[in-house]
Amino acid sequence: MARKPADQSVSRDEILVAAAEVLQRNGYEAATMKDIAAAVNLTAASLYHHFRNKDTLMLAVLEAGLSHIMGRIEPIAHDTKVPSAIRLRRMIAEHIIGLTQNTAVGAAMVFEIRTLMTFRLPVGDALSIQEQEFAARRDAFFARRDEFELLFRHVIRQGIDSGEFRPVDVPIFTKTLLGAHNWVGVWYKPNGRLDGAGIAERTADYFLAALRQNEPQG
Amino acid sequence: MARKPADQSVSRDEILVAAAEVLQRNGYEAATMKDIAAAVNLTAASLYHHFRNKDTLMLAVLEAGLSHIMGRIEPIAHDTKVPSAIRLRRMIAEHIIGLTQNTAVGAAMVFEIRTLMTFRLPVGDALSIQEQEFAARRDAFFARRDEFELLFRHVIRQGIDSGEFRPVDVPIFTKTLLGAHNWVGVWYKPNGRLDGAGIAERTADYFLAALRQNEPQG
DNA sequence: ATTATAATCAAATACGGGTTTGATTGTTCG
DNA sequence: CGAACAATCAAACCCGTATTTGATTATAAT
Numbered sequence: 138m139a140r141k142p143a144d145q146s147v148s149r150d151e152i153l154v155a156a157a158e159v160l161q162r163n164g165y166e167a168a169t170m171k172d173i174a175a176a177v178n179l180t181a182a183s184l185y186h187h188f189r190n191k192d193t194l195m196l197a198v199l200e201a202g203l204s205h206i207m208g209r210i211e212p213i214a215h216d217t218k219v220p221s222a223i224r225l226r227r228m229i230a231e232h233i234i235g236l237t238q239n240t241a242v243g244a245a246m247v248f249e250i251r252t253l254m255t256f257r258l259p260v261g262d263a264l265s266i267q268e269q270e271f272a273a274r275r276d277a278f279f280a281r282r283d284e285f286e287l288l289f290r291h292v293i294r295q296g297i298d299s300g301e302f303r304p305v306d307v308p309i310f311t312k313t314l315l316g317a318h319n320w321v322g323v324w325y326k327p328n329g330r331l332d333g334a335g336i337a338e339r340t341a342d343y344f345l346a347a348l349r350q351n352e353p354q355g
Numbered sequence: 356m357a358r359k360p361a362d363q364s365v366s367r368d369e370i371l372v373a374a375a376e377v378l379q380r381n382g383y384e385a386a387t388m389k390d391i392a393a394a395v396n397l398t399a400a401s402l403y404h405h406f407r408n409k410d411t412l413m414l415a416v417l418e419a420g421l422s423h424i425m426g427r428i429e430p431i432a433h434d435t436k437v438p439s440a441i442r443l444r445r446m447i448a449e450h451i452i453g454l455t456q457n458t459a460v461g462a463a464m465v466f467e468i469r470t471l472m473t474f475r476l477p478v479g480d481a482l483s484i485q486e487q488e489f490a491a492r493r494d495a496f497f498a499r500r501d502e503f504e505l506l507f508r509h510v511i512r513q514g515i516d517s518g519e520f521r522p523v524d525v526p527i528f529t530k531t532l533l534g535a536h537n538w539v540g541v542w543y544k545p546n547g548r549l550d551g552a553g554i555a556e557r558t559a560d561y562f563l564a565a566l567r568q569n570e571p572q573g
Numbered sequence: 574a575t576t577a578t579a580a581t582c583a584a585a586t587a588c589g590g591g592t593t594t595g596a597t598t599g600t601t602c603g
Numbered sequence: 604c605g606a607a608c609a610a611t612c613a614a615a616c617c618c619g620t621a622t623t624t625g626a627t628t629a630t631a632a633t
Contacts, residue, residue, distance in 0.1 A: 146599095146610055163473055166384025169590060181591080183611050191591065248469050251462070251541075255381055309549070309557045316538025317531040323469075324530055331527070339527045347565040364580055364629095387620060399621080401581050409621065579630080586623070593616070600609075 147177045149187050150201075157198050157241035165195055165252045192256075192271060195249060200278055202242035206235050207285055214288040221296030222345060228289065229318070229344065230337040236322040237333030243322025253278070286311060293348070302348040314344055365395045367405050368419075375416050375459035383413055383470040407485065410474075413467060414492055420460035421496065424453050425503055432506040439514030440563060446507065447536070447562065448555040454540040455551030461540030471496070504529060511566070520566040532562055 155176035159168045170181040170191055188194040213227045236243035253275055264272065290311045296302035321336060331339075373394035377386045388399040388409055406412040431445045454461035471493055482490065508529045514520035539554060549557075 164384065164469055166382065167470075167473070170592085171590075179610095180612055182593085182613080185592070186610060244469075248466060251382055251466050252385075255385070305561065306557045309554060310561060312538060312542055313535040313558055313561060316535040316541075318534070320530060320534025320537060323534075336527060339524045340531055343523065343528060343531060343562075343565040346567070347561040349564070388622085389620075397580095398582055400583080400623085403622070404580060574633100576633080577631085579628100581628080582626085584624085584626105587621090589618105589620095591617090591619105594614090596612090596614105598609100598611080600607100602607085603605095 147179055147183075147187075149197075151177055152179075152184065152187055152194070153198050153201050154241075156194055157202065157239075157245055160195065160198060160249060161241040161244045165249050189267065193274075195252065196271070196274055196278065198242070198245060199249060199253070200274075200281075202239070202246055203278065203281055203285065205239075205242070206232065207281070209235060210285070210288060214292055217295070221292050221299060221301050222348075225289075225292050225296065225348075226341045226345060228292065229314070229341040230334070232318050233321055233337035233340060234333040236318065237325050237327075237336065240322060240325060240327075243319075243325075247319045247322055286315060289314060296348065300350070303350045305348065310347075317344075365397055365401075365405075367415075369395055370397075370402065370405055370412070371416050371419050372459075374412055375420070375457075375463055378413065378416060378467060379459040379462045383467050410489060411492075413470065414489070414496065416460070416463055417467060417471070418492075418496055420457070420464055421499055421503065423457075423460070424450065425499070427453060428503070428506055432510055435513070439510050439517060439519050440566075443507075443510050443514065443566075444559045444563060446510065447532070447559040448552070450536050451539055451555035451558060452551040454536065455543050455545075455554065458540060458543060458545075461537075461543075465537045465540055504533060507532060514566065518568070521568045523566065528565075535562075 152173070156168075156173045159173045159176055162168070163172065170184055173194070174181045174184050184194065188197065209231050210228050213224055213231060216224060219227075236246075256275065290307050293302065293305070293307050293310060297304050297307070317340060321340075325333070325336070370391070374386075374391045377391045377394055380386070381390065388402055391412070392399045392402050402412065406415065427449050428446050431442055431449060434442060437445075454464075474493065508525050511520065511523070511525050511528060515522050515525070535558060539558075543551070543554070
């Protein structure tokens with residue numbers, strides 16, 4: 138039925154990896170299908186065999202990136218036998234190290250999100266089937282992104298309830314935390330003073346300090 | 356020599372404001388000169404009377420935004436009679452409130468920065484005069500942006516030196532702080548549960564808690 | 574008034590890039 | 604083998620958009 142990937146043929150995943158890199162370098166609009174295709178030794182036309190269009194391709198990049206990081210953080214978040222402080226520290230480390238290891242996806246998650254957010258679906262006219270599918274996938278992506286945020290919220294909430302953490306405004310604290318993380322994906326450069334682990338360690342230190350109960354002073 | 360702005364004529368500043376809004380809605384590449392022009396009841400061609408080209412226009416938007424926020428934060432940072440903790444709290448508030456008051460510029464400062472960063476100046480060929488000017492302005496913008504970050508670094512450094520704050524990795528702490536701020540410009544929506552002041556208050560609370568000296572416990 | 578220039582627009586230009594089409598080649602399965 | 608389909612490309616299509624050009628009008632300075 139289907140042919141097995143031969144020497145010359147390029148897998149969907151390879152395209153996604155290459156596309157993420159091109160997106161990081163250029164941004165969505167500036168990244169041409171030709172650029173992305175060239176990164177895997179294809180022509181632009183060939184990409185349309187794998188993806189319906191450019192939008193779908195970018196969405197697939199974001200989906201893959203989110204799935205990957207979710208897969209790594211979800212187990213940590215759900216390991217409720219571990220104290221919240223330790224879980225949170227591990228989640229922070231995993232997230233930041235993940236972002237620094239794959240800066241392409243890290244930057245895409247920050248910058249290209251807006252391309253999705255501001256997506257101009259034709260208003261007034263009825264949506265074509267393709268457009269409906271795309272809108273649904275986009276919505277699903279954002280839902281999954283909310284779930285990701287909830288992982289952090291829950292751990293913080295649990296820490297507060299258990300008395301490990303002082304009470305904070307959980308939504309705001311979480312957005313503060315994730316904003317700091319995302320920004321790492323923007324400024325991080327390999328060969329800097331610190332590697333991902335070093336940045337993660339310090340970041341976790343600061344946020345856990347912010348959550349620490351105020352011991353009676355004296 | 357020059358005519359006074361008449362009823363019909365549009366000022367450079369009005370264009371910048373409108374452009375910021377269009378940029379926020381659509382992003383740099385998706386925002387057309389026609390869109391921006393329409394926002395001030397002009398044609399695309401007329402914009403070229405005010406700005407050399409699209410790149411220059413966007414850079415001017417960012418410059419104006421950065422100048423505005425710098426102007427508000429610099430005096431606070433330099434008021435060294437005030438304790439570092441209070442100064443930092445005020446700077447955080449000013450920054451976040453500023454971002455929430457002008458979400459257009461706030462989002463542009465996050466998203467369009469990359470457009471500048473990844474700017475493809477023709478390599479190999481000699482740069483034209485225009486390109487040289489643009490490159491210089493872009494560099495100046497980033498330098499000014501570094502200065503902005505330094506305002507925060509210095510206050511934190513001073514707080515550590517004076518013993519108000521515990522020792523932290525100042526560059527990382529600052530990037531963490533500013534990342535959280537920038538992210539506010541992305542997720543903030545008017546009519547949410549909290550206004551800018553509420554978000555600012557909580558954010559400052561968390562970061563100052565992270566800087567608090569650990570009192571001997573017990 | 575006359576001149577210079579600020580501010581504007583309509584129309585033309587130039588060109589890049591997303592997408593489609595149609596053909597070709599190989600592979601797998603029955 | 605032969606049918607079906609996966610994977611690819613060259614070439615064409617189409618359209619949008621940044622930018623230029625040339626003309627027009629209003630204002631300010633002399």
